[in-house]
Amino acid sequence: MKNIKLVTLCSLLLLSIPALSAEYTVKMLNSGVDGMMVFEPGYLSINKGDTVKFEATDKAHNSASARGLIPEGATPWMGRMSQDISVTFDTEGVYIYECTPHKMMAMVGVIKVGNPTNLADIKAKSMLYKKGFVMNPKRLDKYLSNVEG
Numbered sequence: 621m622k623n624i625k626l627v628t629l630c631s632l633l634l635l636s637i638p639a640l641s642a643e644y645t646v647k648m649l650n651s652g653v654d655g656m657m658v659f660e661p662g663y664l665s666i667n668k669g670d671t672v673k674f675e676a677t678d679k680a681h682n683s684a685s686a687r688g689l690i691p692e693g694a695t696p697w698m699g700r701m702s703q704d705i706s707v708t709f710d711t712e713g714v715y716i717y718e719c720t721p722h723k724m725m726a727m728v729g730v731i732k733v734g735n736p737t738n739l740a741d742i743k744a745k746s747m748l749y750k751k752g753f754v755m756n757p758k759r760l761d762k763y764l765s766n767v768e769g
């Protein structure tokens with residue numbers, strides 16, 4: 621009898637795991653708290669298995685993972701212009717993403733999923749990436765500074 625109760629309890633615990641994953645929303649905006657052409661919030665700290673919905677609040681934006689600036693083994697994404705896209709993060713680490721037409725204006729964002737084991741690598745690689753920005757050169761550094769080592 622005791623064993624049956626234990627098995628039941630374990631089953632209930634297993635069933636409850638998916639309910640723990642959360643969904644976040646990041647807005648694509650022409651103007652926000654961090655300036656013109658921004659993702660808001662531009663920095664997010666989430667857990668493995670959580671989902672982020674990039675919302676086309678303003679039009680003519682998209683969300684795409686920055687080439688080579690996501691954890692090894694993670695799946696890249698490329699949202700369509702002016703459309704929402706939901707991305708579930710199953711690989712831990714630091715991700716940089718961008719709006720394809722406004723990357724030059726530093727319309728970029730950072731998501732930390734669980735343990736940021738690739739932070740040093742991302743910081744090093746972002747040096748070259750930032751050279752493509754013609755405005756808001758400090759924005760990406762500001763977001764990256766939120767990632768606790």
Ligand SMILES: [Cu+2]
Pocket residue numbers: 657680681682719720721722727
């Ligand atoms: Cu944009």
